[in-house]
Amino acid sequence: MSFQDTEEKSKSMAQMVWEQFKEHRLALISLFIIGLFIIMALGAPFVTKWTGISPDDQNVFSRYLPLMSKSEVSADDTSNRLAASVNTRLHILGTDELGRDVLIRLVYGARISMGIGLVVALISALVGLLIGSLAGVYGGWIDTVLMRVTDSLLSLPLLPILIVFAAVDLNKLPFFASLVENQSQSIFKLVFILCLFSWMTVARLVRGSILSIKEREFILAARTMGASRAEIIITHMVPNILAPLLVAVTLNVGQSILSEAALSFLGLGIQPPIPSWGNMLFNAQEIITQAPLLAIFPGLLILIVVVCFNFVGDGLQNAVDPKALRR
Numbered sequence: 001m002s003f004q005d006t007e008e009k010s011k012s013m014a015q016m017v018w019e020q021f022k023e024h025r026l027a028l029i030s031l032f033i034i035g036l037f038i039i040m041a042l043g044a045p046f047v048t049k050w051t052g053i054s055p056d057d058q059n060v061f062s063r064y065l066p067l068m069s070k071s072e073v074s075a076d077d078t079s080n081r082l083a084a085s086v087n088t089r090l091h092i093l094g095t096d097e098l099g100r101d102v103l104i105r106l107v108y109g110a111r112i113s114m115g116i117g118l119v120v121a122l123i124s125a126l127v128g129l130l131i132g133s134l135a136g137v138y139g140g141w142i143d144t145v146l147m148r149v150t151d152s153l154l155s156l157p158l159l160p161i162l163i164v165f166a167a168v169d170l171n172k173l174p175f176f177a178s179l180v181e182n183q184s185q186s187i188f189k190l191v192f193i194l195c196l197f198s199w200m201t202v203a204r205l206v207r208g209s210i211l212s213i214k215e216r217e218f219i220l221a222a223r224t225m226g227a228s229r230a231e232i233i234i235t236h237m238v239p240n241i242l243a244p245l246l247v248a249v250t251l252n253v254g255q256s257i258l259s260e261a262a263l264s265f266l267g268l269g270i271q272p273p274i275p276s277w278g279n280m281l282f283n284a285q286e287i288i289t290q291a292p293l294l295a296i297f298p299g300l301l302i303l304i305v306v307v308c309f310n311f312v313g314d315g316l317q318n319a320v321d322p323k324a325l326r327r
Helices: 003-009 013-022 025-042 044-051 102-138 140-155 158-166 174-179 182-196 200-213 217-224 229-265 277-287 293-319
Strands: 069-072 088-091
Touching (some): 013 025, 013 293, 044 102, 102 182, 102 200, 102 293, 140 200, 158 182, 158 229, 200 229, 229 277
Antiparallel strands (some): 069 088
């Protein structure tokens, strides 16, 4: 046996998956782009501190400025100390209908849109993992009830249901009104709605994966040694279904970002003054002929991020395929 063969066998599963993932060039490039967007979103407060521009700063005398424009700041503007110390501001991507800087709002919008997509995907994965595991392991009437509920929710038209739920006013519900601040209610409500209708595909995927492995030798051996069902699920089944689950989570992020953008575009998602790519599109629809770039920039970012997440999911699907792993 050669040294190269010994080295190949000594590689961990994660190393083999990563090497296989790197062969998908578009997935690797997409992962790099997503990383840049995440760094940009996390660094939004530092961008504000460095430039002295806040996403809520308005200047009605600097509306619809073109790219690379400068606006004057009055000396008595004390809302921002750094802004008051300079006479002009550079707006790389121009300004919107209220004179707000488009670039800084896109940066802060990335925090909301991508944050909601990631949170919804993770929560949906946990819920789908729990329900799919219970249905696949226990079977019987538990499987029947859980899968009929799942099928019922899958059969509903998603967008009209999301619109109906998004139109609910949380201020009329005393419990939720006291639990969440007014400014954060639209974010909390949107995350709750998307999580409520995003776990079904994951649950069916997990159930199918468990049904395919529950009668294998290592599961039967664990049962023979007296392991409980909970131990079998956590110790043996969950690690074996993490690969398809990870792919489902990655693809679900893009779908959640699109759902957030759709609801915000309809005026039922994230409410101003909180910036998101969806409500930036909503604000730009009435002035698209006057300032088309206000709609192009957020729409382009949504397209790029969703496509990148889909490419990453495709790359992970190829990487975790046992037939594709090199022996």
